[in-house]
Amino acid sequence: MAVSLKASRSSAGRRRMDVVFQVAALAVLVAALAGLGALIGDVWRDGAGRLSWTFLTTFPSRRAEQAGIYHAIVGSLYVIALTAAMALPIGVASAVYLEEYGGRSRTARFIELNIANLAAVPSIIYGLLGLGLFVRALGMGRSVMAGAGTLALLALPVVILSTREALRTVPSTIREGSYALGATKWQTIWHQVLPMALPGILTGLILSLSRAIGETAPLITIGALTYIPFAPDSVWSAFTVLPIQIFNWVSRPQVAFKENAAAGILVLLALLLTMNALAIVVRDRFQRKGRP
Amino acid sequence: MTRPTSHSLAACLAAGVLTTAACGGGATAPGGAAAGATTTVTLDGSSTVFPISEAVAEEFQKAHATIRVTVGISGTGGGFQKFCRAETDISNASRPITAKETEACAAAGVQFIELPIAYDGIALVANPKASWVDAITTAELKTMWAPEAQAAVTRWGQVRKGWPDRELHLFGAGVDSGTYDYFTQAVNGKEGASRGDFTSSEDDNVLVQGISSDELAIGFMPYAYYAENKAALKLVPVDDGKADNGAGPILPSVETVKGGTYQPLSRPVFIYVSVQALAKPEVVQFVDFYLKAGGALAEEVGYVPLGDKGYELVTAHYTGRKTGSVFEHAGSQVGLTIEQLLSRESR
Numbered sequence: 001m002a003v004s005l006k007a008s009r010s011s012a013g014r015r016r017m018d019v020v021f022q023v024a025a026l027a028v029l030v031a032a033l034a035g036l037g038a039l040i041g042d043v044w045r046d047g048a049g050r051l052s053w054t055f056l057t058t059f060p061s062r063r064a065e066q067a068g069i070y071h072a073i074v075g076s077l078y079v080i081a082l083t084a085a086m087a088l089p090i091g092v093a094s095a096v097y098l099e100e101y102g103g104r105s106r107t108a109r110f111i112e113l114n115i116a117n118l119a120a121v122p123s124i125i126y127g128l129l130g131l132g133l134f135v136r137a138l139g140m141g142r143s144v145m146a147g148a149g150t151l152a153l154l155a156l157p158v159v160i161l162s163t164r165e166a167l168r169t170v171p172s173t174i175r176e177g178s179y180a181l182g183a184t185k186w187q188t189i190w191h192q193v194l195p196m197a198l199p200g201i202l203t204g205l206i207l208s209l210s211r212a213i214g215e216t217a218p219l220i221t222i223g224a225l226t227y228i229p230f231a232p233d234s235v236w237s238a239f240t241v242l243p244i245q246i247f248n249w250v251s252r253p254q255v256a257f258k259e260n261a262a263a264g265i266l267v268l269l270a271l272l273l274t275m276n277a278l279a280i281v282v283r284d285r286f287q288r289k290g291r292p
Numbered sequence: 293m294t295r296p297t298s299h300s301l302a303a304c305l306a307a308g309v310l311t312t313a314a315c316g317g318g319a320t321a322p323g324g325a326a327a328g329a330t331t332t333v334t335l336d337g338s339s340t341v342f343p344i345s346e347a348v349a350e351e352f353q354k355a356h357a358t359i360r361v362t363v364g365i366s367g368t369g370g371g372f373q374k375f376c377r378a379e380t381d382i383s384n385a386s387r388p389i390t391a392k393e394t395e396a397c398a399a400a401g402v403q404f405i406e407l408p409i410a411y412d413g414i415a416l417v418a419n420p421k422a423s424w425v426d427a428i429t430t431a432e433l434k435t436m437w438a439p440e441a442q443a444a445v446t447r448w449g450q451v452r453k454g455w456p457d458r459e460l461h462l463f464g465a466g467v468d469s470g471t472y473d474y475f476t477q478a479v480n481g482k483e484g485a486s487r488g489d490f491t492s493s494e495d496d497n498v499l500v501q502g503i504s505s506d507e508l509a510i511g512f513m514p515y516a517y518y519a520e521n522k523a524a525l526k527l528v529p530v531d532d533g534k535a536d537n538g539a540g541p542i543l544p545s546v547e548t549v550k551g552g553t554y555q556p557l558s559r560p561v562f563i564y565v566s567v568q569a570l571a572k573p574e575v576v577q578f579v580d581f582y583l584k585a586g587g588a589l590a591e592e593v594g595y596v597p598l599g600d601k602g603y604e605l606v607t608a609h610y611t612g613r614k615t616g617s618v619f620e621h622a623g624s625q626v627g628l629t630i631e632q633l634l635s636r637e638s639r
Contacts, residue, residue: 062347062593142364142379220366223336223374227346227363229353238332238362248365251339251495253520253594 040269047262055263059229060245064256067249069264074231075144075224075239076271080213082148082235083155088205090152091159092194098160099167100189119157126154127221135222142223145235150218155208162204166197195286202283206276213272216243242268331574336364337371337384340470340514341561344410345384345582347589352581359574368470369393372564376402381569382579385562386412386470388619403567403615407606408630409582410590410597413515413544414475414557417525421507424448424455427541429531430556433479436462436510442487448508462487463502463511466494475512478556500524512557515544516594532556549596552629560630561595567615583607598630605634 058068094115102108130150140146170193178188194201225240226248232239242264249261335345342365349361366374368385375383376397389397389406397404416433418425432451435441449457465471467484472492477483493499496517503509504524518525529541538553548554563582569575583606587597598606618633 060346061350062343062589223364223366223379225336225362225364226342227349227361229349229362230360238334248342251497252343253496253514253517255520 043262043265043269045262046259047264047266050259050263051266055260056267060227064249064252064254064260067257067260069242069245069260069267071228071231072240072242072245072264073267073271075228076213076241076268078144078232078235078239079148079151079219079241080209080275082144083151083212084205084209086148086152087155087159087208091156091205092163092201094156095160095163095167096189096194099164100185100193115157115160119161123154123215124217124221126150127218129153130218130222141236142225142238143236144232144239146222147219147224147239147241148235150222151212151215154215154218155205155212158208158211159201159204162207163197163201166200166204167193169200170196199283199287202279202286206279206283209279210272210276213241213275214243214268216241216247219244242271330358330360331572332360332362333382333572333575333578334362334364334380335382335384335563336366336374336380338368338386338470338561339365340368340386340412341384341409341563343516343593344561344586344590344595345382345563347593348578348582348586351585351589352578355581356574356577359577361578367468372396375404375564375566376400378402378566378568381566381572381575383564383566385564386559387473388562389564389617394617401568404564405567405570405610405613405615406617407563407565407579407583407610408560408598408602408633409563409586409606410561410595411549411558411630412471412561412595413549413554414471414478414512414559415515415518415544416510416512416528416530416557417503417518418510418528419503419505419507420524420526422510422526425510425526425528427529427531429533429541430479431533433530436460437464437476437479437486437490439480439485439487442489459508461506461509462490463499463509463513464490464492465496465499465513466492469494471496471512471514474559475557478559515549515596519594530554530557546591546596550599552632558596560598560633565610567613570613579610583610602630602634605631609634 055068056073057070058066059071060069061067098108098112102111127150130146130153134140134146134149135142138146140149174192174196175188178192183191219241224244225238226244228238228240246261246264246268249257249264252258335349342363345363349363352359352361363384364371364380368383368387371380371383371385372389372393373396374380376393377400383404389404416428435445435451445451446460447457448455448460451460464475464486472486473483476486480486490511491499491502493502496513499511499513500517500521503511504521510528518527527543529543531541532555534555537555538548538551542548542554544554544558549558552558563579565575565579570579583603587603591597597603
């Protein structure tokens with residue numbers, strides 16, 4: 001005790017340190033938000049003028065002022081919904097196996113290590129995998145299905161890792177209580193563990209889908225299109241997504257296309273925010289109910 | 293307490309599964325049917341050629357609502373990869389097909405017809421404040437851009453006596469682009485051979501930004517990017533030192549590119565049509581339309597159309613179903629117009 005007191009500074013000094021740190025943390029936060037705010041403000045200035053119902057409901061055109069983004073909105077929605085539908089069940093099931101059944105076995109640890117590594121693989125590599133596996137080997141062609149499959153692979157590591165973290169936060173007393181009442185392992189997982197872990201699982205899903213919706217490189221690799229005069233009408237349809245359309249407009253020489261790009265960015269932001277808000281609402285409902 | 297929780301979770305997951313099924317299952321059936329009912333023409337390849345093909349597709353679509361035309365951008369090389377696996381009907385290309393790509397096509401049994409559709413001028417631009425550059429010769433360009441110039445030629449004064457002894461800042465298209473391939477072929481005599489110490493970008497708008505904000509900059513970019521930023525950039529006329537195709541320094545323009553006097557920095561761009569795909573009537577309709585309307589539309593989106601004679605020759609080439617490449621895999625031919633190339637081929 002005497003030693004540690006001697007090592008630390010006076011009480012006033014420590015309190016000053018406290019304030020300094022608080023101010024520094026706040027400054028960092030403000031700087032980050034200001035940067036983000038400036039970016040969004042800049043995009044808004046460029047693109048707000050182009051936002052209109054026509055812009056949202058028409059197809060691409062060589063004339064910037066006639067070009068719309070409907071095809072890309074529908075494409076993005078299609079792809080992201082399918083991605084979630086594939087990544088959530090597979091990711092949760094994998095995590096449940098690893099966390100609840102896999103134990104500490106050598107195989108489980110080996111798989112765990114590989115999943116952690118996969119989370120850091122550049123997205124274009126997933127694109128190449130998707131091209132070889134979904135587009136060519138499985139014969140899906142350049143379809144919504146192949147795009148969603150590729151993005152689901154991209155999203156899986158994060159979903160699995162965050163689900164495992166969420167499962168670990170469930171107190172062992174809950175499991176033990178359930179066993180004590182005669183529940184089987186499956187009943188315990190389904191009725192007790194998963195509901196309590198759900199908010200954490202959804203957080204992981206939100207994070208990974210937010211990354212997936214902004215991806216361009218893997219989808220270009222698998223052959224998502226740039227000019228497509230129709231909205232995808234099935235999972236086997238050709239498609240494009242918002243980031244690809246934005247990328248194409250940004251690289252055009254004409255200034256008018258840059259306004260389109262800015263407007264497209266606003267649409268993508270709005271879509272992302274809506275998606276996340278929805279997920280957060282769902283999560284909060286479960287958080288309230290799941291509390292034992 | 294735990295009871296409603298478990299039920300609502302089950303309900304949520306069940307709903308999830310249902311939506312999945314609704315999403316996947318519901319849409320699969322019409323998808324399978326739709327694939328058979330509507331016909332599609334698929335294009336992919338160069339981003340340089342994309343605006344032309346997009347414009348043609350857009351106009352074609354207005355007249356043929358039941359035919360779906362899609363255009364992708366995977367670069368000239370990426371486009372040929374798909375084309376030679378018979379995954380696309382038509383490939384956009386900003387350079388002629390290479391021997392290796394032709395082999396890949398042949399191995400998969402894909403035969404193709406090569407159709408030049410327009411010219412793309414490569415503009416040489418400097419900062420408007422660089423008053424000393426009023427023209428440049430191809431020899432001076434080589435002094436600037438040769439591989440040996442790396443770290444050696446770093447000042448304007450080294451390129452021409454009388455230019456100021458100030459730093460030389462070079463900008464150019466990214467090394468993966470067809471623009472870079474053609475520029476190096478035209479200036480240094482070998483595709484891909486140039487100094488490496490210049491500012492390069494795959495996004496030509498970055499070059500516009502860079503050159504317009506740097507007094508000591510000079511660089512090359514597709515003409516369309518200069519045309520959209522005339523106030524911020526200064527176009528530099530190029531003198532190829534040959535009198536027979538126009539003497540003295542010449543500025544790129546529709547006339548000089550079309551007439552073949554803006555040399556050596558203008559190049560043809562192509563579409564490659566798969567002979568197998570021409571068995572589909574919609575592809576024939578689309579290519580017919582492309583050859584008819586392509587010139588005017590190319591001009592509208594910032595490219596230079598071939599001369600009337602050029603389109604005549606290209607159309608003859610197409611209707612004769614002449615397969616293979618007139619370039620015989622020797623890479624881009626610098627200093628030849630399409631008319632010269634095609635008549636050489638048909639000789």
